[in-house]
Amino acid sequence: MTRRQGGSWPAQLRRRVGRADLRAVPEVRRALRDLLGRGDWGEPGSAEVAELLVSELVTNALVHTDDGAVVTATVAPSRLRVEVRDFTSGLPEPRVPVADESTHGRGLVLVQHLADAWGVQAHALGKVVWFELDGGGM
Template sequence: MMTTGPGGHGQTRRLALFGTKGVVSRCRDFTEQALADWGWTAAGPEGPSDVVEDVLLLVSELVTNACLHAGGPEELVLSRSAEWLRVEVADADPRRPRRKVQSDLSRPGGHGLIIMERLAHSWGSEPRGTGKVVWLEVRLSPARGQRMSRP
């Protein structure tokens, strides 16, 4: 489902989700298709777009975290404007995400929030119904969809 925001400047796509089996790849495919439809492709004349790869990794992390810590995601929402992409993953668990304290960063697991902090312009969570939404935003260049430098 796609809706257009005020004045036609933004668009939103929603994907309802049930269960955890295959949900990460479904969300990545959905996101990749939305970005392609919006003119942000993973491979262009200058090679892979870093921002598309970053967004796909960020979607994977959000959805995986919902699977591991919140019983699975209920909805993926992608909203975009000319300069921003917002990704939201809703789940039924009201607990906010928190970073695990790890003494050995070389061990697998527990790096999702670190990745979000490094690749997203901003991220957070907010209560929604009896659960929450974890969101992130990626700033895009209006001209080519490339990530702009952070302020």
């Protein structure tokens, strides 16, 4: 792992994404990539996995809820934690995608298989879906 140039640990990203604004997905990916130092964080491929997983969670929040979401990513040499909070009740569950659903239904399955840890935390108003990746750092 290389050290973050000109920055200190931990570093944080926080973004509010608007209701049904799917243009926010690539913007959040780019912001996370910048936070991770253009792929310098973690083991080879870790930053790309983080980008994929944040895309899945943000897309889920925007497609399956009636409001926007708040994305928070906190990165340190040894760990990345990404949280996507929405303001709709109902807890998501990974499900086995059906063959004729094309690309739908795979987001949480990807998170479940690629993240080192993940979960859902209910709040009085909404929930947070989160994942963590091990950075292999100090």
